[in-house]
Amino acid sequence: MAFALTIDGKPAPASETFAVIDPATGREFAQCPLATVAQLDQAVAAARAAFPGWAALPIEQRAAALNAIADALAAECDDLAALLSQEQGKPVRSAAGEIQGSIHWIRTTAGFRPEIERIDQADGSRAEIHRKPLGVVGSITPWNFPVMIAIWHVMPALLAGNTVVLKPSPSTPLATLRMVEIANRHLPAGVWNVVTGDVEIGSGIAKHPGIDKVVFTGSTPTGRAIMRDGAANLKRLTLELGGNDAAIVLPDADVEAIAPQIFQYAFGNSGQICAAIKRVYVHDTLHDALAERLAALAAAAKVGPGSDPETHYGPVQNRRQFDYVRALADDARAQGGRFLAGGEPLAGDGYFFPLSIVVDVTDGHRIVDEEQFGPVLPLIRYSDVEDVLARANASENGLGGSVWSADVSRAAALAQRLECGTAWVNSHSKISPDVPFGGAKQSGIGVEFGMHGLDEYMQLQIVRLPAGAA
Structure with a gap:
């Protein structure tokens, strides 16, 4: 099976590749395209160009696209699970569970609707609290649940009206590349892009002036590095970092x-x-x-x-x-x-x-x-x-x-x-798509899931209206 980056809705060739290792054998089983910094720039440019049109769509249309992606992934579940199992190592039935869980997460997320809050003032005027998308979101995912965590990052970003540049872990990039290829059949070009690489591309995402927010799941030291790299343009951050529960x-x-x-x-x-x-x-x-x-x-x-x-x-x-x-x-x-x-x-x-x-x-x-x-x-x-x-x-x-x-x-x-x-x-590790989840202390910043998680992908705008306004 051949794999490609997806930039601006199209397969993007790469001049170099890197080996993907089967952890059950310790040996290479596939080659993955390696993105360049120039291709990262192209992906960000595509996402920025796609942002105004995607953000302008009614949220019901964006939600419909998410549900179409869920349907498409369900149709490809067996093939995705086999690929995920080989690159990640988990049993095929567990990999299928990851795909099925991702589909459930997509469908639940697609049902969220941010509300316009209203605060009435004593003089008859009022303030309305609106939520607007941020722009381009950079997503950097780990190797333990590469498909599921990409869905956690990307689906609320898309529902909120943002566009995305995703970088999977170089240890487990293949099922993610395939998932983004499938998803792009149901999205306008440039809305969801994927590039590959290691530190150079990850740091490039964190530093990139065309990216407005980074969501990252991984180690605390890498999370600190992303905070430093993202400071130049005050990127919004959601960081789910290490735990020692x-x-x-x-x-x-x-x-x-x-x-x-x-x-x-x-x-x-x-x-x-x-x-x-x-x-x-x-x-x-x-x-x-x-x-x-x-x-x-x-x-x-x-x-x-x-x-x-x-x-x-x-x-x-x-x-x-x-x-x-x-x-x-x-x-x-x-x-x-x-x-x-x-x-x-x-x-x-x-x-x-x-x-x-x-x-x-x-x-x-x-x-x-x-x-x-x-x-x-x-x-x-x-x-x-x-x-x-x-x-x-x-x-x-x-x-x-x-x-x-x-x-x-x-x-x-x-x-x-x-x-x-x-x-x-009397339990542990249980999570739900409608219940916020995030870390304290050195385990992260912000939360994922539910309406609280969706808020992380939006900017508040306060609109103050005079007395008597409709």
Whole structure:
């Protein structure tokens, strides 16, 4: 299959390509076109030219285009899922779930409608609060959910009347290129453009004077760099950055009931989820029982190639992340940590690391303090609730957190004291297209999803009208 950039509604050839690696083998399986800075400029110019006409359309017409894109992606779901699985590593059924989830997200987003707010004044005049599109939005997406996160970024931008230049991760560009090609059948030329590349193109988007806003999902250091690069023209920013989510298990929790859920929310997508559980603080009275139960679940999980129907969990997506996860596991062992399951890479080709449970580690160890973004979960003992809350909040990250207890009211009260953007009770990682999601502290700026997320793609304009105005 040949792949192309999409600029101004047309396939754009590239003079150079780069290799895309199958993480199940560690070997190249495709070549991807590599955009130049000049092509980025062309994409921005196309988006700027398309902006006035797209913004002028009634929102119902823009919503209809979004729904047409959803229909088109549904028709191509199987092929997109196979491609996504090969480049990202997740099982094909999980990749299909990502495509289907993206379609659901599109349809929900297409139903949002910003309202004109009215504030009446004592003298009979009034102020109206209108929302207008910003212009050109630059989207930079990661490799863990490349299709879904592109949809999170792009659909509210388009609905609000903006045009888009998207750059996918160079580790997982292919399904995104194909998705944008499909979407452009239902959009005016220039409304949604896609270019590829690494730091040069990403930095080019952040610095570009023709881009009015950047939305980025990825690491906190890269988010800081985007803030610096975007300062020249005061770009609006939405940044969903790193997380090191803590789960606190209170002493009244039911181990048998919660173990499968904690396991699911820690190891989904092989732990490569921003808001996965990354560290579990367990009361002394439950620690050993929960650790034993989680280890049994990890040992029973099938890790393998995404193309194998029996695979539950795929490989780590790329060599760099694989080496990082391995280094954290090695450091945990050196610090006295005991692996009750996993802990060493699997033999053979590819970036396979087993689902791993480690105990006898604590705060100050890398495996606890750093975001693993991979299939290694530390369990940390505690005895005092106030102490464990302070430890959970000591991280510079604040994406999510959860409290697990038979007493929902007590758990909710504690959850509200977590310093994070989303706090769950007896759950974790669950998100919805109509509920805002974003990070606190070093985990980001702004929110995505729902009307609050849509607001991030619009500029308020206050219109003040005299008394008696219609």
